[in-house]
Amino acid sequence: MKNLFIPILLLTMILISCEKESTNIYISDHLFLRSNKADMPIFVEGNYASKDFVIVLHGGPGDDILVFKELFGPFTDKLEENYVMVYWQQRCAGSSQGNVDSENIQLSDYVTDMEKLIILLKHQYGNDINVYLMGHSWGGALGSMFLLKDNNQMNIKGWIEICGNHDFPLTFQLEQEKIIATGKNQIAIGNNTETWNNLIEKANNCDLNTIEGKLAIYVLTDEAYKLMVSVDSVIINDFTTKETLDGIFFHPYNPFSNIVNMFAGAAVNKDYMDLSLNNDLHKIKIPSLFLYSEYDFTVPSKLGHEAFEQISTNKKEFIILYHSEHWPMRTEPDKCSNAIISFIEKYK
């Protein structure tokens, strides 16, 4: 036994020293940020080695941030292997708690929350961390608002917009145009002629100067996508039975919270429907990546093109996902995550 002691000791020391030299330092933290009566969960997960932190800005307003973890696993797992992903649940959304006065909620509240989030992250993980923003849908508007305020861009290394909507009046107009144009093309080749004719007629009847008209065109985008699923190479984005049951019985939070918060957060919807940032996007000067989908009728890719043209930097990329609709993180996870990793590595 005595003869074995020294070799075992040496082996142990070698193993410990190897561990210290590892470049993979995974963290998995769960924090809450309390801001203006909102208690917002933050899940910080991933590889800390590079000190690159990607803040995920979910859609909605009112979506659940945990869908990125639970339904987009192949997408986020790959990103977590390389970076620290910060899943921040916005106020009045998903599992966000507290007692927010939802009647008086302002778009600026979300930006203030983001500013506080970045202060908290730097406090927790060091002032030398590199912060990237990744906004999906409404998260695109929120990220743009944040970047356009004061000197906020100085704190951000890169901006990633996935089917982001930074100009709602323009989006409603583009939705209408895309439904009509796609419908005419499909009718020309004899696909679902009657249904498309009905859809075109409904789209033409939507008065985009009214809230009712905007909501109506939004509903039609889903019908248009479903029609394309049957005839083209669009990947279907449906929940499985297991995902649905898990969402009800094994979800980390009360599933009713999502619904209640969605209605509470709906108070802000009246404001964001008029939010138009297209003319200010030239003020964005940081490296930016735009990922938009060919079959996204909700936020047509033309909106992403507009942003790509407007921003004032040469460090920018535009990528189209050819088989996806509004959730390419789920339908083309590898292509999305590879594009993001390539972007961060290029401009870090």
Added chain:
Amino acid sequence: MKKIITSFLICLSLFCNAQKENKSPTFKFSYFGEMITHPGLKFGVEHQIFLKESRKKQKEIKHQIISSLNIGGYTHFKFNSNLFVNTEIGYRHTCSGGFVYETMIGIGYLRTFLNGKTYTVTNNGGISKFFLAGSNSFMPSFSLGFGADLKNKNNSIKAWYIKPVLFLQMPYNSSILPHLAIETGINFQLNK
């Protein structure tokens, strides 16, 4: 919130007075699973306010008005942990074969505790941490239950029951958050 606490304390004192008249209070102990799978426990004491026994074809049927005082809690991993106290009142029907069904309404106080370290950013850009951060809520409830009266006078366990519970958390982001739970447990007496 002060009104709720005051009302609750009044209920509590009435309940305690009532219990003095009944020498063998019935206790209940149950699993309290919010959305079935998020675990918790509930402990309570019952008081019979009204009893009417009737016979149908020589079979005994009981009609009772029951009140109870309860304390409990449950946890949602990574969301929040909760403690509550509530008082319930309702009707219980015991069939001749021992089958029991009941319906209860209740009011209570729910305290949530966030399951994670909670920080805020102060006006000067500093960070401060909260101790036991959470919120206070009013907690009305409604339940429909069924079970069995074990009819064994020598056994301390008197009955078992299972009941779906709907309770509300008010306020929750200026709104109302409904919760569904399943409560399953036993009624027992200590001195029998």
